[in-house]
Amino acid sequence: MNPWREFDDRELSPYTGWTRDHWAALADHLLLSARRYASPSHARIAFPGPPGGYGADVDALEGFARTFLAAGFRVAGEDGRDPLGLMEWYAEGLAAGTDPHSPDRWVRLEEHGQAKVEAASIAMVLHLTRPWLWDRLGPVVREQVVDYLAPAIGADYPPINWVWFQIVVEQFLASVGGPCSREDIDAGLALSDGFAREDGWYADGAERSYDHYAGWALQFYPLLWTEMAAGDERADSRRPVYLRRLERYLDDALHLVGADGSPLIQGRSLTYRFAVAAQFWVGARAGLGRPSPGLLRRAASGVARHFADHGAPDGDGVLSLGWHGPWRPIAQSYSGPGSPYWASKGLFGLALPAGHPVWTAVEEPLPVESGDFHRVLRAPGWLVGGTRADGVVRVVNHGADHSFPGSHLTDSPLYARLGYSTATAPVLAGEHAARPLDQSVVLLDADGTPSHRTGFQALPARGLPSGTPVGASRWRAHWVTPETDGPDHGHGRSGPVRLGPWIEVVSVVRGPWEARLVRLSPAEGTPWDGPLRVGGWPLPADGPDEAAGRSRLCSRVLGGPGLEASGVVRAEDSSPLAPWTLVPWCATPAAARAGRWYQALVYLGRGEPAGTPALSWDGPASVRLSWPDGVRDVVDLAAGEVSAEPTRRSAPSGGAR
Template sequence: MPATAPPVSLTLPPLDRQLSPFTGLTREHWCAYADYLLRSAHRHATEDHANIHLPGANSAYGPRSDSLEAFARTFLLASFRMAGDPGGTGWIADWYARGLDAGTNPANPDRWPTPGELGQAKVEAASLAVGLALTRDMLWDKLPQRVQEQLIAWFETVIGEDYPPINWVWFQIVVESFLASVGGRYSDQDIDAGLAIHDSLYRSQGWFADGPERAFDHYVGWAFQVYPQLWELMAPGDPRVRARAQLDGDRLADFLDDAVHLVGANGAPLIQGRSLIYRFAAAAPFWTGELSGHTRLSPGVTRRAASGILDYFARRGAITEDGLLSIGWHGEFPGMKQSYSGAGSPYWAAKGMLGLALPADHRVWTAVEEPLPVEAGDTRRLIHAPGWQVDGTVADGVVRIRNHGTDHANAGVKVADSPLYARLGYSTATFPDLEPQSLDNAVVLMDSAGQTTHRTGFEYLGQQDLGGVLAGASRSTVNWISVDPDAGPDHGSGARGTATPGPEVTVVSLTRGAVELRLVRVRGVDPAQEAKLRIGGWPVDAASGIASTVRPVPGFGLRLDDAGTWRRDAPHPMGESLAIPWIGTSGVAGDGDYAAVVVLAGEEAAEAYAVRLVPGEGFGFPDGTVLTFAAALEFLSR
């Protein structure tokens, strides 16, 4: 184990409000953060630099895996830093050259486990291969032949290995492509099979699912969009690269058109999906667009998005006083740990620093920052593949999605709701309640014991822009789930268990800005289940400056005559307490239609939002927009 060196300090240059009027950050700030993260992590390295034993929890794979992970992921960051400034980063190359030797030396008792010995090493091998490819002149070409041969032998253990049919296929593709470039063995069959899986996971308009389920999250950007472009840089002469360059480039550009609408004015990326401890890795696809030339965003918007994301986390404790990245969102929050998470895992945030591979005179660094879409005006957008309707409001800078297409499952599956996938809403200002059974953006039936139903496995009914009001809908036979305590590791999906079916519930979200008119149709209630209806709003922290409200719509449907606020006075990833407002039935819910107005807005505005019935016309939104009854009820009756 290492003897920890003295701490290092972070020194940032002055903010530059002329070049970066929104964030003040320049390339020099990014370099300072990168060097600080690297030097701080290096303090925990073994004497031979092969393993970085960061303080904190171990993953399910143990300390040997976690120390390799910390080396590989910080090396990825180091490679971006070196590629963009080869003349000023010799100290980084020298430091990692020692570790690459010791980690792959078969005579070293503290060597790394190979990808053939440990599944997680397959992931980390990709970071090493990408980093070596990007810094070939600086590092690989200067390694002694013995070390090159050690690395080749270590990488070659991926050949013929099984990889799960998710974003992992890219780890094999980039490693074997690197092997091909340095005279190692590789398998065209492995690469072709990985590309086929990648294409099978493509859905539409730049969006991939991370596997055969409805799993849409940040992996779309930081994996499925980043690796094809890095692969093109690694293997420009490969005929497969040339054949699909335009296809992959167009997919990236399409994705970025959506992704830029999912960043809040505070710099926060959408808070949804697994592996959120990777934090500013969400900036990676923006940089990749500039790196590859496949983007329709201006360089000023690209840097605004990426710098905003970095700045959001840097200002909120993501980097500890010791210069490390903890498991959490803002500061450390152990409850965000998933089974594969160890102390080195958060350093996949390195992907978000890919822009450092671009030199200081690149247009993305010299252009003046421009506003994000949500800073330029209210935004409305439908994203079909994940079933999201996007509403951003310039008044508070918040981006919200209402979700009728994503649950990390498939239609008909009966499992508990995954907090990070199956909620009806996610935003850039609220963190989902991490308990699977919750009123967070929910429409649930609650039994006499206080147990609530789950919607996972729902049928996605589609989405549409109804003249400025966005509509999305889903339907499911909801289930009470008695979770199996031995349901398996947490990889994002909802927990499995015994399902007790409830009634059929259809939910329609009709949204304009901060306001959602949530229509609910319940069919097939069993009075013996004695279930009450609960419609829950957004989860907010008291100190957030954001307010969440839920109200009935007088005159429509069955009565919602009960209300309250669910509270948890305990830390969560964004604060110290959590509150979720709700309305519902005081007695047993009956078959019929219900309506609620669900609002997330700045505290000074939230109470003013309401939806009213306009006799003979439809539903009137606060800005005067009227949605006809026929248009609204068509979705409810699908």
């Protein structure tokens, strides 16, 4: 499937074929399709599907506010040219939605917290389209809009990315002569400064929460706010800092896009799909010297085309709750039929005119298209590798769990798994979503229930002289009886806890392989006699046959001494990528022994591996690894340090390249 094939331009866009015309066609298709679900006043857009966790009124507000983003970007980038009458159409909705006496009035900020989120989108579009919308509104409607937004002042906002919603709303109010609290903005800025981490990254709050919000929210709003507040010393002094962070962060973010355009399938709110592209457009709008405009557009267009080619939007022009097609389990409890339209943030590039360099530069290859790579992302504790042969980007996770060190929650499949990639999805539905299997190291109790790792201690990650990344984490195995009556926001759940031994995992990553080394340490008062199990990559498949992996990919776990038990779990309708998910595993046949290092080789690549890493031990805690590409590494587990032998390279060998 190739929507809008007539616009393809393989000279300007040799990797995706996509141009600004494709993006405009996508936006127009979404906007015109949305009109079918609008109320007569246009204030509410109620997309088909069961109500979300916050109810139909919130769903309809989301439908308006989130499509309003697409409309605003579309008109702003055309300098007001508006053949679809978007501004007039949405102006009618503004008038009815902000009228407290209208039957279509919106949920207000003081009535429901979600309205605070949508208010920021409304304020942002009113800022970007001011000459063509706000300046043409009548005084009564302007007063209604100000009155609708004003409850943001002095209100409580969660100390996460939401602080930017308050800042954006109040900055817009100040720009139109409305009420505003300098104290609110100062407090929000100070809080957001505390989210900054190494290498330009932001955490979404105080927890180890790293996901797509790092780009589509925490990089997006700061620079937009500095435009809104230009001339204010607070904004002008912060803008160079935000730009430096964005530039460094984008260098990492570009390494997290697969050659097929798929973003990393990790973290909550995945149903926002191509909202991921917003971070690349922000870099282009900011005029960064690096990454180049052609590379930024390649990444953004690749993401959008990935979803368009896989049926999102669907045949009716609707973005359903799902990933490619509809798949409700991917959503959180706060998600409703209007929620997926935060994908409109990914259309932010349309706010840039057709003559902007990001539209006129020739596309450049993504990192994974330029060659194999490895890197350590220090902030989230991720070991990242990409392989050109299959275009897959893999992340081995030793730093992110949406929690704090020492907590004992259940493992969220979206955050606490040991691995994520652009070609696989964690098991999100069925029994194994709550009972860690894929990309896990667990102990099994007498009932066969697997342990959890959330709250682990993240140990330093680094790259060897050969470029091979090494990372590790350590945690108390624990079993949780979760309290299930709370809302599902994508992270782990609390409840009564049983504690077990300590588990330490060291990962050494190269190409399609991970050498996973595991050791148990006894904890006082917690004797153990259960097996250890290592789970591999969750392979999307069309059927339960192990050979049915999609995209010719193969997932394998090769257990070393002591991990002789093995098998494959076949889980039906457990991820959004395919009808089946196949998860290989290996385990100890009987109780695991404390103090011993167990080893497993974990593989995800195109076809069966043509070569296998060789692993040997120099004493009890020094590991030698010989990789299929000829590189040799040494890891000293006793000292917590790593070294490397001189690199010896040989010709790449097939799928193990």
